[in-house]
Amino acid sequence: MYKFRILHPNAMTRLRLQPVMHGMIGILFLFNVIGVYKMPNPNWFIAALFVVMGVASLLFPFMLRRVRKIAETNTVLRMLQAFTMLSGCLFFLSHMQPIIGFTLLLAGLGVAYIGYAEYRILQPSYVTADNTAITLPTIFGSRRHGWNEMKNVILRNDLLTLDFKNNKLLQLEVLDEFGPVEAAEMNAFFQSRINA
Known part of the structure; x- marks a missing residue:
């Protein structure tokens, strides 16, 4: 029996798509700021959370070269993105915005899946x-x-x-x-x- 280590078959495709995915998620967070801002009584904490996560998601691909533990850092950011989207889902659902809320629910579940897939792909x-x-x-x-x-x-x-x-x-x-x-x-x- 022979057992040897390989680069995961999907690793290169995922690594090329990572900056694009982080950028799209960052833009989605910044669009959510507009939705929070236009409410009659805006919640500035949620707006600030969306701004911080949007900017962090947009800047992450540029800072990726300086990070030593790429897989762990990417996984933590994906978990934060999924948590923020699911929290935003609850916020918009509680403020009678079901379309935005369910869209964020689907996006949060999608980001959680992407995070898990990237975690598995970047493992030996x-x-x-x-x-x-x-x-x-x-x-x-x-x-x-x-x-x-x-x-x-x-x-x-x-x-x-x-x-x-x-x-x-x-x-x-x-x-x-x-x-x-x-x-x-x-x-x-x-x-x-x-x-x-």
Whole structure:
């Protein structure tokens, strides 16, 4: 059995989308300030909370380069964003604004899901290859693919290439270092399991 660490298949896409998502959430918070401000008796605490969270969400992608623990910082900010949206939902529902309230409820649940997915993606991910199948990480767990589903599996130049029989091709970046002898041994194991 072989087990090695990889970069999660969805990590690069998520990392590229992070600044956009934080920016959109920041703009949503700033639009909510307008909704609070236009009420007959505005709640300045909620307005200030929306302004602070909006500015923090807009500035976070620019400050991300200076942060050492990116995954933890991103998770904390996503939790704060979800909490603020759900609090805003309760505020607008209590002030008879059901459309804004339910929109914030859906947005808060969406941000909570995105935060959880990003947290899982930024955790260490492992591929396991045993005699029966190869196991790949997913957002909510892992998926086993039997060797009978594979046309070819090869490890070369820190890339694990999985060629499925249904013409699906998946390349995963391997984070563990393997010497030429170890890589040849693993490739021989993969071929023996595919040909069995």
